[in-house]
Every structure is written in C-alpha cells, then in structure tokens.
Amino acid sequence: MYHSFEVDGVDHTLWLSASRHGYRLHLRDEVIAPVAFTERSDSSGILTIAGQSEPVRFVIDGELIHLHIRGRTRTLRYIDPLGAYAAGNDGTCPLVARAPMPGRVVAITVSPGDSVSAGTALMMIESMKLETIIRSPQDGIVERIHVKENESFEHDAVLVTLSKEGF
Amino acid sequence: MPQLPFDTVLIANRGEIAARIVKTLRKLGLRSAVAYHEIDARTPAVSMADLAIQISGNTPIASYLDTRQIIAAADQARAGALHPGYGLLSENAEFARAVTDTGIAFIGPLPDTIELMGDKIRARNFVQSNGFPVTPCVIEEDDPATFASRAQAMGAPLLVKPSAGGGGKGMRIVRDLNTLEAAIEQARSEAGRYFGDARLYAERHLEYPRHIEVQVLGDRLGNVVHLYERECSVQRRFQKIIEETPSPALSQELRARICDTAVRIARAANYRNAGTVEFLLSGDDFYFLEMNTRLQVEHPVTEMITGVDLVAEQIYAAAGRELAFSQSDIVSNGHAIELRLYAEAPERGYAPTTGKVLLLEYPNDVRIDSGIMQGQHITPAFDPMLAKIIVHSPSRMESVLKAHRAVRELVLLGCETNANLLARIVSDEAFLGGHFHVGYLEQNPHLAAGNFSAGMSAFLASAALLTRPVRDSADAVPELHSALGNWRN
Numbered sequence: 001m002y003h004s005f006e007v008d009g010v011d012h013t014l015w016l017s018a019s020r021h022g023y024r025l026h027l028r029d030e031v032i033a034p035v036a037f038t039e040r041s042d043s044s045g046i047l048t049i050a051g052q053s054e055p056v057r058f059v060i061d062g063e064l065i066h067l068h069i070r071g072r073t074r075t076l077r078y079i080d081p082l083g084a085y086a087a088g089n090d091g092t093c094p095l096v097a098r099a100p101m102p103g104r105v106v107a108i109t110v111s112p113g114d115s116v117s118a119g120t121a122l123m124m125i126e127s128m129k130l131e132t133i134i135r136s137p138q139d140g141i142v143e144r145i146h147v148k149e150n151e152s153f154e155h156d157a158v159l160v161t162l163s164k165e166g167f
Numbered sequence: 168m169p170q171l172p173f174d175t176v177l178i179a180n181r182g183e184i185a186a187r188i189v190k191t192l193r194k195l196g197l198r199s200a201v202a203y204h205e206i207d208a209r210t211p212a213v214s215m216a217d218l219a220i221q222i223s224g225n226t227p228i229a230s231y232l233d234t235r236q237i238i239a240a241a242d243q244a245r246a247g248a249l250h251p252g253y254g255l256l257s258e259n260a261e262f263a264r265a266v267t268d269t270g271i272a273f274i275g276p277l278p279d280t281i282e283l284m285g286d287k288i289r290a291r292n293f294v295q296s297n298g299f300p301v302t303p304c305v306i307e308e309d310d311p312a313t314f315a316s317r318a319q320a321m322g323a324p325l326l327v328k329p330s331a332g333g334g335g336k337g338m339r340i341v342r343d344l345n346t347l348e349a350a351i352e353q354a355r356s357e358a359g360r361y362f363g364d365a366r367l368y369a370e371r372h373l374e375y376p377r378h379i380e381v382q383v384l385g386d387r388l389g390n391v392v393h394l395y396e397r398e399c400s401v402q403r404r405f406q407k408i409i410e411e412t413p414s415p416a417l418s419q420e421l422r423a424r425i426c427d428t429a430v431r432i433a434r435a436a437n438y439r440n441a442g443t444v445e446f447l448l449s450g451d452d453f454y455f456l457e458m459n460t461r462l463q464v465e466h467p468v469t470e471m472i473t474g475v476d477l478v479a480e481q482i483y484a485a486a487g488r489e490l491a492f493s494q495s496d497i498v499s500n501g502h503a504i505e506l507r508l509y510a511e512a513p514e515r516g517y518a519p520t521t522g523k524v525l526l527l528e529y530p531n532d533v534r535i536d537s538g539i540m541q542g543q544h545i546t547p548a549f550d551p552m553l554a555k556i557i558v559h560s561p562s563r564m565e566s567v568l569k570a571h572r573a574v575r576e577l578v579l580l581g582c583e584t585n586a587n588l589l590a591r592i593v594s595d596e597a598f599l600g601g602h603f604h605v606g607y608l609e610q611n612p613h614l615a616a617g618n619f620s621a622g623m624s625a626f627l628a629s630a631a632l633l634t635r636p637v638r639d640s641a642d643a644v645p646e647l648h649s650a651l652g653n654w655r656n
Contacts, residue, residue: 003637005630008514008619016631016641023641025628032624037632043526047629056629059525059580065630066525071575072587072622076630078637119619124516131516135619 004079005065009100010119010135011079022048028118028139095162097134103127104152110160114142122160123147140164171486173247173272174198178212179237180252182538183554184462185212188250191478200244202237204230209543218244227548231255234262241271248272248485250478254550257461258285274485276385276440276460283436284458288330288368294455297435299428302447302454304370306330315351318369319344327351329358330366337361338405340372373454375604376447377416378402380459381429382469384480385438386490393426394473395499397443397465401592403517403608403615408585409592410465411504412472415563415601416448425453430494432458440484441466441477464507464552467536471503471559502566503559506574506589510551513588513615519551522582530576533558533569545582553584563601567593587617 022036140162175198200218224230251257260282337357339350398414429444534557
C-alpha cells in the first residue's frame with residue numbers, strides 16, 4: 001500500500017514491505033533494503049539504511065515528523081491515505097501546480113516542453129513581501145504556464161500544468 | 168578595586184542578549200533584574216535573572232519600548248544602573264537622558280554622543296570634518312530643490328538612504344540614473360513610515376565592498392582603545408549572519424590603519440563606553456559607514472580573541488572607572504567565528520518561521536549565547552534571531568571546521584531555522600578561501616536554495632519507519648519465509 005509524505009510542498013510516495021532483516025523501502029525509482037529503525041529514547045534512534053547506521057533525533061507532533069539526520073533538519077508531513085484518495089488524484093487528470101497563497105509572479109524558471117522532476121523550481125512568487133519558490137509536485141513535462149511574470153493571482157490559482165512523462 | 172556605585176542592574180532587553188548580560192552581572196557579584204513581557208515568560212533571561220518584572224503594552228515590542236514602564240521597573244528593582252542591550256532603546260538618546268535624569272547610570276555613552284552618531288548625516292559630517300574618509304555624498308537638506316540633480320552629477324551607482332536610517336530600511340540602490348527620481352520618492356516614503364523622518368541623502372555606492380568594523384572602548388578620562396576588527400560581510404538583506412575576527416581581508420598594515428582610524432574617530436567624539444565604528448572596505452581603501460553606540464550582536468568574537476568581557480567593561484565605564492588596560496595590553500589570540508541562528512527559511516526567500524521548540528540540544532565545546540529554551544514558542548513578535556554559536560580556535564581553518572561541526576550538531580526541532588544554510592556557507596569554497604563581500608549571498612543563490620533532494624531517502628526511511636500506519640501495512644503482508652520484525656509501539 002502506498003503512503004505519502006510531504007516535504008517542503010512536494011509529495012513523496014513510498015511503501016514499506018517486510019524483508020528478512022527488517023523492511024524494504026520502495027521509493028519512486030529505487031528500492032532500498034534493508035532499512036530498520038531502533039528507538040533509543042523518546043527522541044533519538046538509529047536508522048540503518050543500506051548497511052549504514054545514522055543517528056537520528058526526532059519528534060513526532062501529530063502528522064508532523066521532525067527529523068535531524070547528519071546535520072540536517074527537515075519536517076515531513078504524513079498524508080492520511082483516506083484524505084489523499086478523497087482529493088481524487090487518480091493519475092488520469094493532468095497534474096497542476098497551484099498557488100499556495102495570493103501573490104505575484106516574480107520569475108518563471110521553466111518553459112513549456114521542459115522535463116522536470118519532483119522538487120524542480122517552476123517559478124518564484126512573491127506574497128506578503130516574501131518570496132517563495134513554487135516546485136513541481138511530481139515528475140513530468142511542463143505543458144502550459146498559465147501566468148506571466150509580474151502577473152497577480154489568487155489563492156489556489158493554477159500556475160503550471162504538467163503532463164506525465166511518456167504521454 | 169573600589170566597589171561599584173551600584174549593586175543592581177536592570178536589563179531593558181530580551182532574548183539572548185539579556186541572558187548574556189545576566190551572566191556577567193552574576194560574575195561581577197551584581198544583582199540582575201529584567202523587565203519582560205508576558206510572551207517572554209519562558210525564556211532563558213527571565214529564568215536566570217535574580218528578579219523579573221513584568222511590563223505590558225499593546226504589542227510585546229511596544230512594552231519593551233515604553234520608557235515610563237522601564238524606568239518604573241528599574242525603580243522597583245532598586246537598580247542603580249540600566250543596560251539597554253542592543254536594538255530596542257539602546258540608541259535612543261531621549262531614553263538615555265530620561266534614565267540618567269532619574270539618577271540611574273545608563274550603561275552606554277553620553278546621550279549627546281548617541282544623538283550625534285544616531286543621525287547618519289551629522290555623523291558623516293563630523294567624521295569628514297575631522298579628516299577621516301567617507302564615501303562621496305550629497306545631502307538633501309543642504310538644498311532640497313537641487314538634491315536630485317546633485318545626486319545625478321555624482322554618477323551611478325548611487326545609494327539613496329534615509330538620514331535617520333538603520334537596518335537597511337528605506338535604502339535604494341540606483342544603477343540607472345533614469346530611475347533616480349522614483350528611488351528618491353520610494354526612499355522618502357519609507358523613511359517617513361519607518362523613522363518618522365523623511366530626510367534623505369545619496370552616496371556613492373561601492374559595488375561589493377567588505378564590511379569591516381572595529382570595537383572600541385572609552386572611559387570618562389578620555390582613554391580610548393580598540394579591540395581589533397570584525398568582518399561582517401556575510402549578509403542577507405543588509406543583515407549580518409556570520410561574523411569573524413581577524414578579517415581574512417586585512418594585511419597587518421591595513422589592520423593597524425583601520426583600527427587606529429576607529430580609535431581616532433571615537434576619541435574625537437569623546438566616546439565613553441563600548442562602541443563600534445563600521446567601515447566599508449574596497450580594495451585597500453576604507454570609508455566610514457557609521458558608528459554604533461552600543462554593544463553589537465557580534466561582540467562575542469572579539470571577547471574570544473581578546474579575553475576581554477565587553478559587558479563587564481561597559482559596566483566599569485558606566486561606573487566611572489578608568490580603563491584597566493592600555494592598547495598594548497590587548498592581544499589578539501587565534502580566530503573566532505559567530506554563526507547567527509535565525510527562525511527563517513533561506514530556501515523560501517528567508518521567510519520568517521514560527522513554531523514550538525520541541526527538542527533543543529546545543530553542541531559541546533563551543534560558546535552558545537541562546538535566547539530560547541525547549542518548550543518555548545517562537546513567534547513573529549520579535550527579530551527572528553534565536554541564538555548564536557561562537558567558536559574559537561588557533562587558526563581560521565580550525566575555526567571554520569569547528570563552526571561546521573557545531574552547526575551540524577545543533578538540534579532544534581519544531582521551528583525551521585537557517586542552520587542548513589549556515590552549514591552550507593562554512594563549507595563553501597569562497598568562504599573557506601576568505602573571498603567574499605557584502606553581495607556574496609546575493610551572487611550565490613545556490614547557497615540559500617540548497618540541494619532539495621540531498622539525503623532525502625534517509626529522511627523518508629526514518630519517517631516511514633516512525634509512522635505506525637506505514638509499518639502496519641508492511642507487517643500485514645509479510646514476505647513469504649520472512650519472520651516479522653520485532654517492532655514495538
């Protein structure tokens with residue numbers, strides 16, 4: 001069964017399967033095994049991944065998982081599969097990048113026809129005097145850019161339409 | 168040494184600097200009192216001080232700027248002296264006068280000196296008339312009608328600045344003289360809004376200079392010494408994020424010259440207490456930028472290389488003591504770096520971040536000046552600086568390595584910070600080589616952007632294994648021949 005974690009606005013789909021020495025981690029384009037996590041206290045543990053051991057500091061706060069690994073801090077949000085299913089992303093509709101808040105386009109960094117990966121910066125927007133990067137939610141091809149530089153948009157407006165690679 | 172004329176000091180500040188001042192007061196055997204807003208009740212300074220007095224206001228920041236309440240708190244604490252820290256009321260001459268008028272020693276220079284250096288145009292004129300270098304400039308109020316044409320005549324690039332400015336607010340860089348009029352209008356409206364003072368001036372803009380500043384100390388008897396320079400060129404939006412001393416940009420000769428210039432400027436201003444003279448360095452030429460009449464955020468790097476406790480010296484100076492050392496007694500030893508930890512997301516244009524500090528662990532063997540504790544909420548009410556990591560080593564390379572280790576060991580979960588950016592900078596080739604200037608981060612946007620996917624699989628693996636439903640669905644369909652893992656919870 002697939003599960004999703006959101007990191008900095010990008011969804012990562014994965015699943016775990018049981019293996020002889022722990023679990024296998026199935027990511028979009030690779031399988032890593034074995035993986036295991038040993039909790040040492042309520043906020044620390046050891047991640048074993050592909051033969052390497054990494055100390056991990058963590059705090060779980062509802063759906064948020066705060067992690068510190070190898071000097072780097074990230075927060076991942078677990079996306080409830082029932083909620084994600086209800087949103088109807090069944091893979092047949094074109095993918096879109098939407099505006100997380102009302103704002104204005106500062107710079108567009110891709111063109112129609114460009115091949116992008118999940119996390120590729122599509123454009124820089126400005127909202128409430130803060131600049132934010134809009135990233136591609138998945139791998140695909142830029143089909144259409146719906147806004148021009150300097151143009152304003154409302155919350156949830158479709159900024160970029162992507163098509164799946166190979167379509 | 169004779170006893171100090173006061174036994175209690177009120178700290179009119181918050182965050183890391185209030186906590187840092189408490190430490191020195193304790194060391195000197197003085198009682199510490201802090202005035203605090205309710206929102207700061209769970210912060211290090213409030214828990215460390217001998218006495219904490221609550222103040223209030225329409226906003227948290229307004230209460231820390233309320234002269235009447237602060238002075239009442241000093242009275243209530245029976246404080247004989249007041250330390251303003253940095254920011255807030257620290258460079259407000261009216262406040263310094265009001266404190267002095269109630270018979271409380273103000274830990275800072277004379278109010279007249281604060282006033283002189285607080286007005287950027289007066290300060291420039293003063294420095295220039297004493298024969299020290301300033302960048303070419305034209306001042307609006309000399310002849311308002313011709314301000315734009317006089318600025319035009321100086322040529323691009325120009326910097327239009329508010330006379331009352333600070334922190335980069337209202338400043339406009341003009342590279343195309345056709346945009347000069349518009350820049351003047353924008354700067355004027357911002358100056359009026361931020362400072363209530365719309366006066367402007369325009370100066371020659373140095374492309375990519377380095378920011379070098381010199382720490383000075385003066386006493387009531389007119390003695391002034393310097394405690395060497397600090398390099399503060401790693402900045403974002405005119406705000407410093409990494410400082411170090413000695414500067415990798417200065418030869419011994421240039422170092423001596425810039426430090427001596429700072430001493431002579433401070434002496435000309437009859438400067439008492441700790442202060443900082445800021446310069447812009449372009450090649451081997453340096454120009455006076457401004458003088459800050461207070462303790463600086465980055466003062467710890469100076470303390471590390473000189474062994475001088477600057478807050479203690481400020482207190483002695485305010486008590487009227489003569490400096491206990493002369494210039495030749497101050498020796499620069501090793502190299503120190505300060506990293507500023509901010510609640511912000513460099514990856515998203517340095518947007519401020521908020522959250523609750525769920526887990527906080529500081530690295531060992533380095534100095535940490537912290538304004539936060541585990542369990543504390545980080546709110547947008549104040550400046551986003553959370554803490555400072557200060558390292559000291561015999562050489563610059565060792566300091567850089569130590570800083571890199573320390574910032575990677577620091578664990579703060581619950582509120583996003585700029586720690587990843589700090590780690591990227593101190594391992595960047597240009598920074599390692601000492602080749603940077605005030606435009607360094609702007610010219611290297613990859614440092615702020617980071618590598619989005621680096622190391623992602625370890626994060627996804629940990630999150631997956633720590634999330635019950637993800638593990639449950641794996642355990643529900645065990646692989647043939649495989650035993651179930653011995654997982655709990």
